[in-house]
Amino acid sequence: MSGPPLFEENGAMTRPNIIFIVADDLGFADLGCYGGRPAAFGPVSPHIDALAAGGLCFTQGYANAPVCSPTRFALMTLRYQYRLRGALEEPINSRSKGDPRLGLPPELPTLPSLLRDAGYHTALVGKWHLGYPPHFGPLRSGYDSYYGIMAGGVDYFTHCSSNGQHDLFEGEEPRHEVGYLTDLLSTRAVQHVQRHAADARAGKPFFLSLHYTAPHWPWETRDDAAIAPSLAANLFHLQGGNVETYRRMIHHMDEGIGQLMQALRDEGIAHDTLVVFTSDNGGERFSDNWPLVGGKMDLTEGGTRVPWVAHWPAVIAPGGVSTQHCMTMDWSTTMVELGGGQPLAAHAPDGVSLAAVLRNPAATFERPLFWRMNHRGQRALRQGDWKYLQVDGHEYLFNLAQDERERANLARVHPQRLEELRAQWLAWDATMPAIPPDASVSLGYSAKDMPQR
Numbered sequence: 135m136s137g138p139p140l141f142e143e144n145g146a147m148t149r150p151n152i153i154f155i156v157a158d159d160l161g162f163a164d165l166g167c168y169g170g171r172p173a174a175f176g177p178v179s180p181h182i183d184a185l186a187a188g189g190l191c192f193t194q195g196y197a198n199a200p201v202c203s204p205t206r207f208a209l210m211t212l213r214y215q216y217r218l219r220g221a222l223e224e225p226i227n228s229r230s231k232g233d234p235r236l237g238l239p240p241e242l243p244t245l246p247s248l249l250r251d252a253g254y255h256t257a258l259v260g261k262w263h264l265g266y267p268p269h270f271g272p273l274r275s276g277y278d279s280y281y282g283i284m285a286g287g288v289d290y291f292t293h294c295s296s297n298g299q300h301d302l303f304e305g306e307e308p309r310h311e312v313g314y315l316t317d318l319l320s321t322r323a324v325q326h327v328q329r330h331a332a333d334a335r336a337g338k339p340f341f342l343s344l345h346y347t348a349p350h351w352p353w354e355t356r357d358d359a360a361i362a363p364s365l366a367a368n369l370f371h372l373q374g375g376n377v378e379t380y381r382r383m384i385h386h387m388d389e390g391i392g393q394l395m396q397a398l399r400d401e402g403i404a405h406d407t408l409v410v411f412t413s414d415n416g417g418e419r420f421s422d423n424w425p426l427v428g429g430k431m432d433l434t435e436g437g438t439r440v441p442w443v444a445h446w447p448a449v450i451a452p453g454g455v456s457t458q459h460c461m462t463m464d465w466s467t468t469m470v471e472l473g474g475g476q477p478l479a480a481h482a483p484d485g486v487s488l489a490a491v492l493r494n495p496a497a498t499f500e501r502p503l504f505w506r507m508n509h510r511g512q513r514a515l516r517q518g519d520w521k522y523l524q525v526d527g528h529e530y531l532f533n534l535a536q537d538e539r540e541r542a543n544l545a546r547v548h549p550q551r552l553e554e555l556r557a558q559w560l561a562w563d564a565t566m567p568a569i570p571p572d573a574s575v576s577l578g579y580s581a582k583d584m585p586q587r
């Protein structure tokens with residue numbers, strides 16, 4: 135389980151501080167380091183691009199789901215989210231408030247609880263989206279401290295969710311602050327690093343989850359406070375937004391990440407801190423998922439393939455690119471392992487550790503990845519270069535090495551392979567609880583609001 139970088143010559147184990155940064159609905163090609171185009175104001179993501187240049191970029195990394203809360207269940211539990219009733223909501227919405235089934239059960243071991251038990255200080259700054267108190271909440275699932283939002287999305291200025299209720303909390307107490315949410319989260323993260331740096335240097339590492347809501351709707355930049363009151367009735371913001379606004383929202387997050395990295399350097403702990411950056415699902419309406427097709431809610435590649443950047447000077451060589459196939463729960467499993475956490479046998483991870491890949495990006499291994507969605511009856515399996523996909527009852531077979539845009543359907547060319555992969559998917563699905571009839575699918579808009587492709 136451990137390798138050279140975890141042990142000093144004297145045998146003492148050195149464990150990294152860990153900062154896990156999640157963007158919300160950020161697409162595969164929204165960042166410069168993933169081929170994104172510069173905006174009119176300049177590069178969109180210079181600080182994240184610098185993290186990639188100084189660390190390791192994954193080109194074949196995925197989210198556990200193409201929508202928010204299911205991916206977060208997997209992130210927290212190190213397991214396929216389909217095992218939990220709350221994760222079968224696509225996604226959890228404000229109507230689930232008070233429902234004792236629809237959240238992350240506090241008795242389960244989690245990424246933060248396993249790290250806390252291993253001696254880490256654990257904190258969540260940002261979005262939770264795994265059910266509401268009194269039944270659920272970050273402080274009940276392993277975080278020592280919490281500052282952020284409980285819902286799937288809030289207005290960046292009023293900090294109210296779709297049902298109009300205030301949704302910014304310190305622990306479980308409402309917190310009222312003036313400011314643009316992305317900046318408030320960045321400031322908190324920087325303060326957190328400053329507050330815990332001395333402990334970290336003295337041997338008590340920290341685990342900080344920094345879950346931005348950017349660049350999720352509503353389409354507000356730091357300069358758009360004036361439009362916030364007009365959005366309260368519908369945060370989906372179907373009458374607004376554009377690519378330039380969207381890119382500025384990413385840029386504001388990127389600036390915060392730049393401040394965070396500067397704080398790590400100022401405190402002298404950047405070398406021994408693992409920073410991971412990703413998105414919880416594929417991009418939404420203004421996102422760039424090129425060359426992938428589809429987006430949020432889809433099991434085509436644009437809905438699930440997301441950026442994965444890892445930066446850890448003590449261990450990861452700069453400038454690396456990895457083709458390792460992986461998904462969210464693999465990263466959770468990796469972080470628990472690097473932190474010396476011990477998953478419980480009764481809740482054995484479905485995730486697989488990527489620690490060896492961080493040390494040697496050329497050392498890839500076979501990693502079949504499975505998905506399913508209630509929405510449109512979608513199924514997907516990635517196995518090597520091949521992908522089995524079902525949408526609306528239609529089956530497809532793609533060779534992603536030749537066609538990652540999933541336009542060249544090989545189902546009739548390779549019927550035997552299609553059959554094998556379908557059988558593999560069905561065998562996996564049989565190990566997961568079925569989708570109950572009352573599981574909800576929530577779409578914010580339809581073709582009557584904007585044309586589909």
Ligand SMILES: [Ca+2]
Binds near residue numbers: 201202350414415
């Ligand atoms: Ca999301």
